[in-house]
Amino acid sequence: NAGVMQNPRHLVRRRGQEARLRCSPMKGHSHVYWYRQLPEEGLKFMVYLQKENIIDESGMPKERFSAEFPKEGPSILRIQQVVRGDSAAYFCASRTGGTFNTGELFFGEGSRLTVL
Amino acid sequence: QQQVKQSPQSLIVQKGGISIINCAYENTAFDYFPWYQQFPGKGPALLIAIRPDVSEKKEGRFTISFNKSAKQFSLHIMDSQPGDSATYFCAAGTGTASKLTFGTGTRLQVTL
Numbered sequence: 713n714a715g716v717m718q719n720p721r722h723l724v725r726r727r728g729q730e731a732r733l734r735c736s737p738m739k740g741h742s743h744v745y746w747y748r749q750l751p752e753e754g755l756k757f758m759v760y761l762q763k764e765n766i767i768d769e770s771g772m773p774k775e776r777f778s779a780e781f782p783k784e785g786p787s788i789l790r791i792q793q794v795v796r797g798d799s800a801a802y803f804c805a806s807r808t809g810g811t812f813n814t815g816e817l818f819f820g821e822g823s824r825l826t827v828l
Numbered sequence: 829q830q831q832v833k834q835s836p837q838s839l840i841v842q843k844g845g846i847s848i849i850n851c852a853y854e855n856t857a858f859d860y861f862p863w864y865q866q867f868p869g870k871g872p873a874l875l876i877a878i879r880p881d882v883s884e885k886k887e888g889r890f891t892i893s894f895n896k897s898a899k900q901f902s903l904h905i906m907d908s909q910p911g912d913s914a915t916y917f918c919a920a921g922t923g924t925a926s927k928l929t930f931g932t933g934t935r936l937q938v939t940l
Contacts, residue, residue, distance in 0.1 A: 716871070745927060754834075754917055754932040755872070768927060803871055815860050815921065817928060819871030 714739065716806050716820035717786075724826045731791040731798070733823045737806030744787045745817060746779060749801040758802075761787060762809075794827045801825075832920050834931025841938050847905040849934045851918035854899065858920040861894065862928070863903050866915045875916070876903070908938045 717736040725731050737744050742763050747755040757771040761781035772779065776794075781787040791798055801824045805817035833852045841847045851861075862877035878885045878892040878901065885892045891904040905912055915935050919928040 747930075754930040757927045757929065760927050771927070805871075814877075816862070816874050816877070819864075819873065821869070821871045 716804055716818050718804050718820035718823050720823060721821065722824050722826070724828060725794050726828050727795055728793050731794050731825055733789040733802050733804075733825070735787040735789070735804030735806075735820060737787070737804070738818050741806035741808050741818070743807045743809055744781050745805045746787075746789050747803045747805065749803060749822070755803060758789070791825070794825070796827045799825055799827045832918060832929050832931045834918050834934060836934060837932070838935045839937070841908045841936065843908060843910060843938055843940050845908050847908045847912070847936055847938070849903045849916055849918070849936075850900065851902065851931050852898075852900045853920050855920070856899070857922050860921040861892070861901050862919050862921075863890075863892065864917045864919060864930075866917065866933075872917060905936075908936075910938045910940060912936060913938050
């Protein structure tokens, strides 16, 4: 029973390039969250999605960042025209919905973005 | 008002000792308080969680104490072991549908 799968695990980009981070939630999970973790800091909420819908994007920077969770395929976090300040670990988490939902978020191992 | 404050930032405890990490929140709408454990290079994993209808929850060596009036909650690790060395995050959320707000983390080192 695979957990939350994120790829790539490590990504290096030069300033101005695009970064695409992918997240496949746990089987049966239809709710996906993206968090960003800067070195020596906690996890900062970015966006919460359900299939084909953005539920809460209050933590997402207004420019350059976008997220999607299509009907088929993984959730994608896209960062356009990356800058050095985007260097961080990006974690995806998923949970189930309905009556089995306890509120627990299951995290992937993260994608570590380095911007040169 | 969405902030969760966590202390200490780092903690060194001898094997067999008690590790205590504290968190405080401001948003009275929070009703779900989990603790996550993170090892280097890994994602956070749920350790234990509590809801405000109880003041304490224990699972093995891990106990959450919750003080609703003070808006504080803490994690106690009894008989701390070297394998407990990790970063611990407290968090708070509302219901079972919303995002979690995380504390800044406590790096715990358990020495022999």
